[in-house]
Amino acid sequence: MAKLKLTKNELKKQKDQLKMFQRYLPTLMLKKQQLQAEIRSVEMKVEELHAEKERIDQSFKSWIGVFGEKGVFTPDLLKITKIVAGEGNIAGVPIPVFESVEFEVAPYDLLKKPLWLDKAIENLKKVLALDMEVRTLEEQQRRLNKELRTTTQRVNLFEKIKIPESKANIKKIQVYLGDQQTAAVVRGKISKRGLERAAG
Numbered sequence: 001m002a003k004l005k006l007t008k009n010e011l012k013k014q015k016d017q018l019k020m021f022q023r024y025l026p027t028l029m030l031k032k033q034q035l036q037a038e039i040r041s042v043e044m045k046v047e048e049l050h051a052e053k054e055r056i057d058q059s060f061k062s063w064i065g066v067f068g069e070k071g072v073f074t075p076d077l078l079k080i081t082k083i084v085a086g087e088g089n090i091a092g093v094p095i096p097v098f099e100s101v102e103f104e105v106a107p108y109d110l111l112k113k114p115l116w117l118d119k120a121i122e123n124l125k126k127v128l129a130l131d132m133e134v135r136t137l138e139e140q141q142r143r144l145n146k147e148l149r150t151t152t153q154r155v156n157l158f159e160k161i162k163i164p165e166s167k168a169n170i171k172k173i174q175v176y177l178g179d180q181q182t183a184a185v186v187r188g189k190i191s192k193r194g195l196e197r198a199a200g
Contacts, residue, residue: 098136
């Protein structure tokens with residue numbers, strides 16, 4: 001750390017720095033609050049989606065026994081072909097935004113397959129779409145948490161280190177300059193008395 005210069009220029013520099021820190025701190029604190037609120041909102045949305053998935057899973061369980069029929073519900077019957085996601089921005093943080101998911105259903109003979117297969121495919125689509133949305137929200141959460149950590153570090157740096165440090169530096173310089181001014185006045189009076197004695 002550079003040694004503090006006890007000059008008027010340094011005093012001005014320290015005062016300017018203090019003003020800047022005090023101007024940015026409220027903005028950082030506001031950003032921190034906004035990030036915390038958004039993270040809570042995302043967490044609630046994830047919980048809602050998990051509850052919705054659980055509801056669908058429960059409805060599946062009522063007729064899950066039919067899935068045991070061999071050769072009816074095969075892995076190649078349904079596959080995800082495209083996940084559509086956009087970009088959003090929260091408090092300056094770019095985030096992915098889930099829009100939709102597209103599926104491809106392999107063709108099957110309606111006469112040879114059981115009636116429940118259509119409903120099973122629709123429910124599976126819903127569950128897979130919910131999973132994709134949850135993954136997107138979890139990525140949002142990860143990015144927002146990372147930004148929150150950085151913002152919290154900056155708030156703490158300004159609040160606990162930079163602002164007190166600048167205030168202490170300003171006080172130290174002001175005391176030193178005040179002492180210098182007092183010493184100059186005293187020296188001036190002493191030399192004036194000395195001149196008066198020499199003249200008298």
